[in-house]
Amino acid sequence: MKNSLLKLREKLTEALNSVLPIIGIVMILCFTIAPISSSILLCFLMGAAMIVVGTMFFTLGAEISMTPMGERLGTAITRSKKLSIIVILGFVLGFIITISEPDLQVLAEQVPSIPNRTLILSVALGVGVFLVIALLRMLFSIALPHMLIVFYILAFVLTLFVPQSFLAVAFDSGGVTTGPMTVPFIMAFGIGISAIRNDRHASDDSFGLVALCSIGPILAVLILGMIYRPNESAYIPPVLPEISNSVELWELFRVGLPTYIREIAVSLFPIILFFGIFQIAVLKLSKRNLRKIIVGLVYTYIGLVLFLTGANVGFMPAGNYLGQVIASLDYNWIIVLIGMLIGFFIVKAEPAVYVLNKQVEEITDGAIPARAMSISLSIGVAVSIGIAMLRVLTGISILWFIIPGYAIALGLSFFVPKIFTAIAFDSGGVASGPMTATFLLPFAQGACTSVGGNIVTDAFGVVAMVAMTPLITIQILGMIYQMQQRSAPKDQVFSEPALDFDQLDDDAIIEL
Template identity: 70%
Template structure:
């Protein structure tokens, strides 16, 4: 019990450190240049409380339940050595975990014309297929860089053929899919598979699953766009809630709680059923661990519905209104540096970022520190938010950003250590999590509404931009690491040569 309290306190502190900078930025803005209506500000603050408590329970639950499930399933499945069974189980896992992803649900709510379930199932199918591709890559030692080049060529060919209103949404789908539910599970699944391998590339191959799982949704939504014709793709913005008093404030939260409780129960049920069947067949998990996983699932469920209630009821309206007011003033350009500051801090509030940076530090034995990873991600996301705000203000096509961006990322992959490439492409998916979908996307939509832009083509795509820049910044970190290692190696060689030259001839002959 004492250990559980200690863990809860640790998660509470982590969450506070992540979310408080965002709250501080919003409060500074609303008391200086962006006047917020009192009702919206109170909804934002209460939403922040829900978000903090929800994230605390969720991250603890994911650590207790999702990570051990992923590792056990990955290891047991690979030990069977039955390829067909492995492929089938991997697809089912990718499919059901994606359906449970909270930020995918948030994005689906905001996408016009396409029914939520159509988009969610399409994305889940894409993740399932590409998780299978990740499994085959690990089993047959296929180069991640080569796979990514081929896949992104296909992505851009399909993107040119797809209707404009689907392109930005497709790239956003790839970003939101790899969030706090899928990342702990998929990364643990990869570690479980690589654990039974003893070759020197096993560690490198444990990364890259998130990267490939991010490509699947982009392709599946682009294919959907070629066969699905909505009646209208016009975006209808959500109305800003009118809150007159404290009772009205609580009422909108009280109405949201049952809805998200039901939504998350339906989403988590397939994972629970799958694990029960897995345990009945393999009987791998001991009783004590089963109890721990059960408690973890309860925490995960509580955390998810509290988190979703907080962000949907409190954060989204505040983000939308903030964007509207900032873009409506005479100095519209100010939204670019403000967006960059918000981007720098908001990536630290992503639950999956904690998971990735820690696993990277553990697996690389501290060679790649969590601090260096966090700084690189923050810089990348700050740049991406600045570019996204430029898009909102000017209406420049997303192709002018994603094509050069991915081209640079793929070219860098040939010059940096392979593990950095895998981590970089994993980081792109991780950085664009629920905070991006629930605050930054409404922020961009609000700004786009004020400047009279096309919301579907100009505001959507902000998640894609956030997912793209870490691919470059993390690989640059890898390039610096590689150059520094080579420099140190040369220095050591020179020192050894100099020391050797000072030895007497007799000692040299003896050596």
């Protein structure tokens, strides 16, 4: 009990450090150049409090439930050594996790003209197919950069045959698919699969699943754009709250809470069912381990419900209104600088970023510290939000940034260690999570409304930009790391210990 309280306190401190800078920036804007009503401000603060508590519970829950579940499933599926079973179960797992992803639900609700179910099913099919491709890459030890080049070239070729209204949404869908539900599970799944390999590249190949799973939705939505011709539908901005007292403030969140209680229950159920079947048929974990996972799932559930309620009810209206106010100023160019400042700090509040940074630090035995990852991600996201705001003001096509950006990222992949390429392309999907979808995307939409731009082509694409720039900054971190390794004494160079995983049982592998 005491240990749990200490863990919760540690996670609360991390959550406060992540969210307080965003609160500070918004408060300064509200009291200076972007005045907003007391109703919106109170909703924002209430939402921020729920996000802090939700992040605390989620990060602890993911650590003690989602990660062990993913690792054990990955190990069990791969040990079957039957390619047909790996392909079928990989596809089913990718499909149900994507259906479960709250970020995708948020994006689908904001996209006009495409029915929610049509978009969600298309994206889920894309992830299912590409999770299978990612698993086969790991099993046959295929180089990640070559696969990334082939699939991204295919995506850019498809953009020539797709209406402009689908382009930004397609690249956005690749970012939101890898959110707080998907990332802990898929990354742990990859670690579990690589654990039964005893070659020296196993740890490198444990990353890269998120990277490939981010391409699937892009291709799926682009193909959808080629065969589906939706009716035009007007963009509906989020409703700005009007409250006069604290009771009405609570009522606003109380009304929204049941929606996310149901949504997260539906999201978690397929994953729990999938794991439960494996537990009965294959895993047969001890009662102690099973009890720990169940407690972690409860924490995860509570955390995601609070987080998404706070983000959707409190953050989304505030982001939209702030974007409108700042973009309507005579010196609206300042929104580029403000967007960069918000982007630098907001990525720290993404729940899945914590999971990525922690797993990178652990699997590299501290050679790639979480702090270095965090700073690199923040710089990348700051640049991406600055570019996104520039697009809102000017209406420049997203392809003018996406194509050169991915060309640079793919080019760097041939000059940095393999593990950095995999981590970089994973981090792009991880950085573009619920905070981006519920605050930065509405922020861009509000700004686009003020300047009279096209919401679908100009405002959408924020998530895509956030998913792209970390690919470059993390690989630059890899080049710096490589230069330091070359100049370091030989006895200080990081190397993976050679372990014979075939001689270990599942619990021993997980502990390692």
